[in-house]
Amino acid sequence: xxxxxxxxxxxxxxxxxxxxxxxxxxxxxxxxxxxxxxxxxxxxxxxxxxxxxxxxxxxxxxxxxxxxxxxxxxxxxxxxxxxxxxxxxxxxxxxxxxxxxxxxxxxxxxxxxxxxxxxxxxxxxxxxxxxxxxxxxxxxxxxxxxxxxxxxxxxxxxxxxxxxxxxxxxxxxxxxxxxxxxxxxxxxxxxxxxxxxxxxxxxxxxxxxxxxxxxxxxxxxxxxxxxxxxxxxxxxxxxxxxxxxxxxxxxxxxxxxxxxxxxxxxxxxxxxxxxxxxxxxxxxxxxxxxxxxxxxxxxxxxxxxxxxxxxxxxxxxxxxxxxxxxxxxxxxxxxxxxxxxxxxxxxxxxxxxxxxxxxxxxxxxxxxxxxxxxxxxxxxxxxxxxxxxxxxxxxxxxxxxxxxxxxxxxxxxxxxxxxxxxxxxxxxxxxxxxxxxxxxxxxxxxxxxxxxxxxxxxxxxxxxxxxxxxxxxxxxxxxxxxx
Amino acid sequence: xxxxxxxxxxxxxxxxxxxxxxxxxxxxxxxxxxxxxxxxxxxxxxxxxxxxxxxxxxxxxxxxxxxxxxxxxxxxxxxxxxxxxxxxxxxxxxxxxxxxxxxxxxxxxxxxxxxxxxxxxxxxxxxxxxxxxxxxxxxxxxxxxxxxxxxxxxxxxxxxxxxxxxxxxxxxxxxxxxxxxxxxxxxxxxxxxxxxxxxxxxxxxxxxxxxxxxxxxxxxxxxxxxxx
Numbered sequence: 001x002x003x004x005x006x007x008x009x010x011x012x013x014x015x016x017x018x019x020x021x022x023x024x025x026x027x028x029x030x031x032x033x034x035x036x037x038x039x040x041x042x043x044x045x046x047x048x049x050x051x052x053x054x055x056x057x058x059x060x061x062x063x064x065x066x067x068x069x070x071x072x073x074x075x076x077x078x079x080x081x082x083x084x085x086x087x088x089x090x091x092x093x094x095x096x097x098x099x100x101x102x103x104x105x106x107x108x109x110x111x112x113x114x115x116x117x118x119x120x121x122x123x124x125x126x127x128x129x130x131x132x133x134x135x136x137x138x139x140x141x142x143x144x145x146x147x148x149x150x151x152x153x154x155x156x157x158x159x160x161x162x163x164x165x166x167x168x169x170x171x172x173x174x175x176x177x178x179x180x181x182x183x184x185x186x187x188x189x190x191x192x193x194x195x196x197x198x199x200x201x202x203x204x205x206x207x208x209x210x211x212x213x214x215x216x217x218x219x220x221x222x223x224x225x226x227x228x229x230x231x232x233x234x235x236x237x238x239x240x241x242x243x244x245x246x247x248x249x250x251x252x253x254x255x256x257x258x259x260x261x262x263x264x265x266x267x268x269x270x271x272x273x274x275x276x277x278x279x280x281x282x283x284x285x286x287x288x289x290x291x292x293x294x295x296x297x298x299x300x301x302x303x304x305x306x307x308x309x310x311x312x313x314x315x316x317x318x319x320x321x322x323x324x325x326x327x328x329x330x331x332x333x334x335x336x337x338x339x340x341x342x343x344x345x346x347x348x349x350x351x352x353x354x355x356x357x358x359x360x361x362x363x364x365x366x367x368x369x370x371x372x373x374x375x376x377x378x379x380x381x382x383x384x385x386x387x388x389x390x391x392x393x394x395x396x397x398x399x400x401x402x403x404x405x406x407x408x409x410x411x412x413x414x415x416x417x418x419x420x421x422x423x424x425x426x427x428x429x430x431x432x433x434x435x436x437x438x439x440x441x442x443x444x445x446x447x448x449x450x451x452x453x454x455x456x457x458x459x460x461x462x463x464x465x466x467x468x469x470x471x472x473x474x475x476x477x478x479x480x481x482x483x
Numbered sequence: 484x485x486x487x488x489x490x491x492x493x494x495x496x497x498x499x500x501x502x503x504x505x506x507x508x509x510x511x512x513x514x515x516x517x518x519x520x521x522x523x524x525x526x527x528x529x530x531x532x533x534x535x536x537x538x539x540x541x542x543x544x545x546x547x548x549x550x551x552x553x554x555x556x557x558x559x560x561x562x563x564x565x566x567x568x569x570x571x572x573x574x575x576x577x578x579x580x581x582x583x584x585x586x587x588x589x590x591x592x593x594x595x596x597x598x599x600x601x602x603x604x605x606x607x608x609x610x611x612x613x614x615x616x617x618x619x620x621x622x623x624x625x626x627x628x629x630x631x632x633x634x635x636x637x638x639x640x641x642x643x644x645x646x647x648x649x650x651x652x653x654x655x656x657x658x659x660x661x662x663x664x665x666x667x668x669x670x671x672x673x674x675x676x677x678x679x680x681x682x683x684x685x686x687x688x689x690x691x692x693x694x695x696x697x698x699x700x701x702x703x704x705x706x707x708x709x710x711x
Binding site: 120414415459461 | 636653654655660666
């Protein structure tokens, strides 16, 4: 399916948004085909179809203001050295039908339009299609190969092949004499990444520009060589339409497309995309940022953290974060091994907060890790704090004992406690990132009197603390279990 | 079946064997302990401290370990059982009187990474259940080391003090597991550091393992351990 008329979409981008309640990005994150998110001088940038792009100071709240000349479709960006290379697709016949497209690239030293250094170089054509051939030269995706520094660009739509060309990483121009290679069909808005010995080609499948009825989804194939063949998990070549699902609709967001990869290191990876329609935001096309998980060598989108009441389980031993308070035994009738099994069965109530809270001290209470018994001192309610801002892909959260305002808090000595009432102080705000293995990293927004960026860790089986995050250590990983 | 029940049945089985003419296991400290010497003693390769002054068990009857809540333990460990119990650095053979009990301190070295208190009590033909043990050792550090953690596993609950300051409480019906609980970040002084612990147990096995780990969680071994 070819992209529909761009003009209507550009107009839609000009319409200001309403306050949103869903877990997409907040602010005015309205975009289609977002380029891979770039960090530049402390801010995040992404460009979309049409002109312009989005800027975010924290990675959670996004607004317009990005500047990308040239119009056209589905840009991408990569940082090479101290410069940013931006690629985009222009089409002579218009996105409504013509297929004589061009891929162009241009440089900028900064993405901040207010910087005195902000100036795009003159865009150069690096690939094109004549309108009749089996290719539609729009929707570029850039890969700077970490193995050898070579620069590659995939491009194309459903109209024919996805193609791969090599660019000069010094000039952004097409390598002289380079011939385009066909690497896929039946997708568009492709992107290439290299990870753990494999090249992955991520393509967008399905129908776009149909609002809440768009069937867009992102699929992937992989290859040991950048030039392919890219096979899916069934061994099917993407030149034959293969592709394994990375992300589809869900959580009231429809039609994810245009993958972008953000590897933050230490087992924290994110992907950018757009949703064709967010039901919580008037069905508009919005920016999405999701965790990337890796399962058996394949990337799959993780879920945004969902507010709720959880056991916070240590990946180290499987014990649960809990208040360091007296364990209150539940009354029960001891049952002998010779008891009558024909007696009626009845449900027993779980222990309630009211039954135990009076036994807790009134001031700060320390935390530890212990056997999970779904007791009140082990159940944490985690909710976003909208006014606290966020980080790349998420808002800050407060973590309180369920039914109370007793809040998990970082202390000045890089340890933990709970305070009786949540005040919104930075040490009571928590960043939650899902890691590539599906576990989570939990970090305080700040540690009092410190600039250290520490994570919640298991210092021992039963002892939590704060320490530098190590993505290779289960000490640093946690699970949220609702049970 | 619970662990305690298992132990009870095993104990009954041992009694049964004895009545059938089988030899009763000898009460002995060996092979679990040897007398402490004045020879230089470092922690073992994994950092576990094996040289301790151990006080014969104080009678503290408890039929179950499930009573060992934080509140119970703080009350139990705050109780003064003998003079200077939080400051004394006893010598081998020193005696203390606790109620009607006259108890001796023993300077011992564990032959294992952990200190098997059950075997200590049994070897001296003392009560093995419903007991409270005190342990003291001196950790000599060649330099000041900051951001260390005291790592303890104990069966059952225990409390630990470094240089007179509370460092760690392990509550509940607890099993001995290496690196079960860690203190907050501490400083080992250059020279002598006095480490003191109290381990309480109702029925079942009793033991503990102790080491210091550095800021990266690695065991600290360049220490010397003395009883004085």
